[in-house]
Amino acid sequence: MTPKYLMRILREPLPGKAFELMDAVIEQRKQMGIADGMTTVSVASARMLIVSSTPYENLADLQARVDGIFDNQDARKAWDRVGALARSTVNNLSRIVEPPEGIEEANYIQRYVFEPRITSRRQLVDALREINARSGEPNLGITASINGSTVIASRAVRSMADMEEPWDKLRDDPGTLSRAAAALALCDSWSSGIAKVVSRP
Secondary structure (H helix, E strand, O other), X not given: OXXXXXXXXXXXXXXXXXXXXXXXXXXXXHHOOOOOOEEEEEEEOOOOOEEXXXXXXXXXXXXXXXXXXXOOHHXXXXXXXXHOOEEEEEEEEEEXXXXXXXXXXXOEEEEEEEEEOOOOHHHHHHHHHHHHHHHOOOOOEEEEEOOOXXXXXXXXXXXXXXXXXXXXXXXXXXXXXXXXXXXXXXXXXXXXXXXXXXXXX
């Protein structure tokens, strides 16, 4: 089955703890038996973030994983040990609108994080889907947060050089620029960052 949900756990490491936190997150996911998803580390963004992303086919599967942490003392201690290396931890559960193309081979992920204006989220999702339909590029992954208003579009690439053509098109192609401007006009704010895939899952 195609996953319907994506749980992203975003951790901002304490100063000097980025790689220690990265290793701890990877080990925790291994100990939990997580077989899908990935972990990424920021290489170009406003904040250093270590993001673990796990897809779920349904909420029952997510509940089973959550219960496995709450009902197991060792799992709870492991969660706290990882958290102690982070300045902050945010759990973001999203509905998958469109999966990203090329995610299985990706070495880098570029994420566009949008905060839509009130009542404009549906229109923003539609605008991003229009960008996918008209871009001629591999589809951006699109997710819409369940525990907030955030919409995230993700580009999965093998190398950072693969990002240059879409950027050039955004600069040089009037149609691409117009569609991007229409999407941004629906937002209160937005940001973008590039992250390296460091582990699967």
